[in-house]
Amino acid sequence: MSLSKFFSSINSRLKGKSKFKLSLYLIAILIIAIFLIFFPKLVTTPYFIHIFVLAGMYIVLSLSYDLVVGHVGSLSLAHPAFFGIGAYAGALLAIKLGVPMGITLLAGAIMGAVLAILIGIPSFRLGGHSFAIGTLGFALAVEIIVRNWVKVTRGPMGIPGIPKPVLRFIGFFEWRLENLGDFYYLMLILVILTIVLYKLVDTSRVGRAFRAIREDEILASANAINPLANKMLAFTIGASIAGVAGVFYAYWFSLVSPEIFGMALTTTLLIIVFVGGRTSLRGIIVAALLVTVIPEFLRITPELRLVLYGLILLLTILFFPEGLEGIFQRVEKRK
Amino acid sequence: MNILIEQILNGLILGSQYALVATGLALIFGVVGIVNFAHGEFFMVGAYIFYLFYRNDTLGAYFLAVTAAIVVMYLLGRAYERIVINRIIDRSWHSQLVATLATSIILINLAILIFGTTPKVTPTVLSKTVVSLGFINISYQRICIFLVTGLVFILLNLFLQKTKLGKAMRAISQNRDASEIYGVDIRKVSEVTIGIGAGLAALAAGFMSPLFNILPTMGLLLVLKAFAAVIMGGFGNVKGAIYAAYLIGIIEALAIGYSHHIYIESAYKDVFVYGIMILVLLLRPQGLFGKKVGI
Numbered sequence: 001m002s003l004s005k006f007f008s009s010i011n012s013r014l015k016g017k018s019k020f021k022l023s024l025y026l027i028a029i030l031i032i033a034i035f036l037i038f039f040p041k042l043v044t045t046p047y048f049i050h051i052f053v054l055a056g057m058y059i060v061l062s063l064s065y066d067l068v069v070g071h072v073g074s075l076s077l078a079h080p081a082f083f084g085i086g087a088y089a090g091a092l093l094a095i096k097l098g099v100p101m102g103i104t105l106l107a108g109a110i111m112g113a114v115l116a117i118l119i120g121i122p123s124f125r126l127g128g129h130s131f132a133i134g135t136l137g138f139a140l141a142v143e144i145i146v147r148n149w150v151k152v153t154r155g156p157m158g159i160p161g162i163p164k165p166v167l168r169f170i171g172f173f174e175w176r177l178e179n180l181g182d183f184y185y186l187m188l189i190l191v192i193l194t195i196v197l198y199k200l201v202d203t204s205r206v207g208r209a210f211r212a213i214r215e216d217e218i219l220a221s222a223n224a225i226n227p228l229a230n231k232m233l234a235f236t237i238g239a240s241i242a243g244v245a246g247v248f249y250a251y252w253f254s255l256v257s258p259e260i261f262g263m264a265l266t267t268t269l270l271i272i273v274f275v276g277g278r279t280s281l282r283g284i285i286v287a288a289l290l291v292t293v294i295p296e297f298l299r300i301t302p303e304l305r306l307v308l309y310g311l312i313l314l315l316t317i318l319f320f321p322e323g324l325e326g327i328f329q330r331v332e333k334r335k
Numbered sequence: 336m337n338i339l340i341e342q343i344l345n346g347l348i349l350g351s352q353y354a355l356v357a358t359g360l361a362l363i364f365g366v367v368g369i370v371n372f373a374h375g376e377f378f379m380v381g382a383y384i385f386y387l388f389y390r391n392d393t394l395g396a397y398f399l400a401v402t403a404a405i406v407v408m409y410l411l412g413r414a415y416e417r418i419v420i421n422r423i424i425d426r427s428w429h430s431q432l433v434a435t436l437a438t439s440i441i442l443i444n445l446a447i448l449i450f451g452t453t454p455k456v457t458p459t460v461l462s463k464t465v466v467s468l469g470f471i472n473i474s475y476q477r478i479c480i481f482l483v484t485g486l487v488f489i490l491l492n493l494f495l496q497k498t499k500l501g502k503a504m505r506a507i508s509q510n511r512d513a514s515e516i517y518g519v520d521i522r523k524v525s526e527v528t529i530g531i532g533a534g535l536a537a538l539a540a541g542f543m544s545p546l547f548n549i550l551p552t553m554g555l556l557l558v559l560k561a562f563a564a565v566i567m568g569g570f571g572n573v574k575g576a577i578y579a580a581y582l583i584g585i586i587e588a589l590a591i592g593y594s595h596h597i598y599i600e601s602a603y604k605d606v607f608v609y610g611i612m613i614l615v616l617l618l619r620p621q622g623l624f625g626k627k628v629g630i
Contacts, residue, residue: 075432122613128428129370130570133562134616137609140559144606263555267440274433303447310441317434318422 036188040181049180053252055292056187057245060194061265062272062284064241067201069270070278072234073214078119078135080265081142082112082239086246087256088146091159094251101165101177105247112243115142116236124231143261158257165251183252190248194241198281201237210234211279267306271313277325286324341471342592343585348477350584351484354577355539356557357564358491359532361576364565365508366528369420370428372435374536375558376442381408381537382549383446386455397459401541405534412533416526424525439554446551454548462545480542487538488577504528556605560587563612569622579623583608 040049061083068076086108093099093107123134146153167175177183201207212220213227221227250256268291276287295305316323356378363371381404388400423434462476495501503524506514515521564583568575590604615623
């Protein structure tokens with residue numbers, strides 16, 4: 001049902017354009033697709049592939065974050081906790097129990113969702129600022145526990161030596177993820193799945209309910225939309241995507257440590273979502289690419305990078321509250 | 336028994352620190368209507384300014400450095416209002432929160448760039464001299480913190496009750512539109528309020544720094560506890576925030592002293608504090624004291 005709506009929404013968007021423009025559009029998509037598929041074969045430096053995998057991870061994380069921040073308008077600061085719990089769950093399952101990757105990815109999603117429910121139930125009783133502070137409190141509590149529960153998590157030392165994964169498709173074939181290129185393709189699949197899921201939520205009844213809540217909670221509940229249930233849904237979906245991204249990260253880096261719970265991730269995600277423009281798929285993707293690719297080429301220290309990020313975030317909020325999406329729309333209007 | 340008294344004393348001192356920071360937060364929220372996520376960084380920047388001005392360990396130099404930190408932070412707070420807060424005051428709370436968070440990110444990482452991540456220590460004559468109270472030993476610095484904080488709260492109360500500016504602040508927190516009609520210059524009062532909030536954070540920094548290390552990231556944990564105090568006291572309720580801050584300080588100190596009795600390491604002390612904050616939010620979302628006591 002919602003899938004057919006999704007395609008019809010694409011159709012209606014394409015209908016408005018002339019045949020020439022339509023073919024231009026399709027050619028552009030084709031070129032991007034070919035480029036993305038052959039990218040690891042074209043470049044010789046693994047470093048560039050690495051940056052693209054990183055960018056993909058940020059696209060997945062910021063789209064999942066935007067489901068909460070942009071769509072229902074609840075400013076959660078607990079997103080690193082979901083990512084981190086996914087990474088630790090994946091690492092521990094893979095090392096201690098030898099669980100195959102398909103199941104660890106699922107476990108990451110479940111862990112993220114369970115933690116989201118545990119954090120969400122008390123936190124959503126709080127409105128506005130208090131919600132942000134409550135979720136930050138939870139996120140720090142999770143970090144403290146991971147840092148100090150040495151028996152399980154090895155504390156600040158982290159968990160090294162996560163084995164290279166094998167993805168088994170029942171009855172079909174085995175995919176050993178050995179080099180960076182394999183991780184690149186897995187990330188590409190995750191990004192596409194996340195975009196499809198994001199679009200599905202965005203264009204469905206659920207997505208409209210989310211935005212109704214963001215605009216006016218009382219009016220939404222007067223129209224038979226349950227704000228709490230919908231907010232919990234957005235929070236849980238976002239958290240399980242972040243959990244999956246965490247599992248991917250664990251395999252990719254083959255090391256997890258408590259640092260991944262830090263505020264740096266929240267900062268980056270806030271910048272991507274606000275600079276890109278909330279609820280804007282294209283804005284967020286472009287912003288995620290900018291935020292990951294540009295600093296890697298400028299080769300600046302992480303601290304200076306965070307200072308610049310903070311400045312960009314502040315200037316965006318002060319002067320371009322619509323973000324990149326606002327700029328896109330202005331360009332489109334001029335045409 | 337001695338452990339109990341010692342931990343309660345420690346708790347009161349921790350509580351003084353939280354109370355000074357939380358008062359600024361609650362004042363700013365009450366008067367300006369902003370939740371200032373950068374408030375912990377006011378404390379941190381205040382500590383570094385204190386460190387820069389503190390040259391030798393005489394008593395005179397110490398108080399001079401504390402005063403300098405307060406004055407500089409007061410001015411920086413006013414500048415912050417002009418540059419950032421003033422532009423976002425009419426926006427949604429999302430924009431306000433993200434703008435103050437962005438300021439906090441900039442300040443933390445600037446501090447790392449300038450001072451590095453090695454902790455700075457500033458022992459004073461007061462922190463090195465210990466007095467015996469019969470059953471426990473306590474440094475003058477700790478006694479000093481406790482007394483100064485009490486004095487500051489008495490002065491702040493007098494300021495809010497008696498002076499014209501203090502009355503204007505209370506009027507704005509009660510009814511913004513009405514006070515504007517009666518000719519209160521909201522912009523100017525907001526600016527001074529943020530200055531005072533920043534000054535209080537610097538005062539706390541000046542008195543706490545000799546006991547602890549100065550670190551770029553120290554504001555983050557502190558501001559969360561101050562937020563916990565503000566939430567528990569009822570948003571915008573300054574007196575409630577002060578009581579709650581002392582309560583949090585004592586809970587934390589008791590968690591340090593007694594958590595090993597229930598087989599939990601003291602590293603989990605902050606989990607206790609956040610846990611109690613969440614419990615209060617669940618059971619009494621309007622705060623422990625409600626809105627009855629204003630600023």
